Amino acid sequence: MTPFSDLAAAAYCPRQLYYRRREDDRSLPAEVHDRIDLAYRYPELVDAPDAVLRRLPIRREPAAYRRNLSRLRERDLYGGLVDPAETRTFLSGRECHGVVHKLLAGVDGGPPVPVLCSPGEPPESGVWEPQSVRAVAAAKALAWERERPVPRAILEYPAVGVVREVRLTTRRKAAYRRALRAVRAIDGPPARVDDGRCTSCEYRDRCGTRRRTLRSLLG
Numbered sequence: 001m002t003p004f005s006d007l008a009a010a011a012y013c014p015r016q017l018y019y020r021r022r023e024d025d026r027s028l029p030a031e032v033h034d035r036i037d038l039a040y041r042y043p044e045l046v047d048a049p050d051a052v053l054r055r056l057p058i059r060r061e062p063a064a065y066r067r068n069l070s071r072l073r074e075r076d077l078y079g080g081l082v083d084p085a086e087t088r089t090f091l092s093g094r095e096c097h098g099v100v101h102k103l104l105a106g107v108d109g110g111p112p113v114p115v116l117c118s119p120g121e122p123p124e125s126g127v128w129e130p131q132s133v134r135a136v137a138a139a140k141a142l143a144w145e146r147e148r149p150v151p152r153a154i155l156e157y158p159a160v161g162v163v164r165e166v167r168l169t170t171r172r173k174a175a176y177r178r179a180l181r182a183v184r185a186i187d188g189p190p191a192r193v194d195d196g197r198c199t200s201c202e203y204r205d206r207c208g209t210r211r212r213t214l215r216s217l218l219g
Helices: 004-012 014-021 030-040 062-073 078-082 129-146 170-185 214-218
Strands: 086-092 096-104 113-117 152-157 162-167
Touching (some): 004 014, 004 096, 004 170, 014 170, 030 096, 062 078, 062 162, 078 096, 086 129, 096 152, 113 129, 129 152
Parallel strands (some): 113 152
Antiparallel strands (some): 086 096, 152 162
């Protein structure tokens, strides 16, 4: 079976996943863990003073962070986020497996909802495609375990105080299948890409991605 993290990496760049798999240590940095842990502290942070928030790894100024948490507190799903049915739950499905940070109880007999946390920034709307693929993988694994459809997942950005819903649309499920095929096809370095993703990639020095110049584009 394929880990959720490998699916997300393949959705971003299969070649990046190839290099990541060759690393001896694939553990997350301490700062990532610290930012994700904020997702379990909303009730104490929503009214926390500036001095407290400035000591934390948040990605907004204290006033903006409190505003975001205040808006989140008004949403129906807030109660489940601060008091989830389960935390840090391992899910194993037919095709993939991994840990979700929270598992929310279903409403009125509905299916449970998996929650994943990202330490980074959300896009202006929706979620980034690698995170969407990971969310679909989590929902599918949960559906396999519980033997019932799970039509949505939740993405939290706890260092920002923003939460986004991820519906399992046809487009998102197709992206999941593409990522799964990409993971399964890796038996050597996949084809290189040459776009804006490369500048921030931790493997760019060893990857050998070639930058096209204006001269080469003009022939």
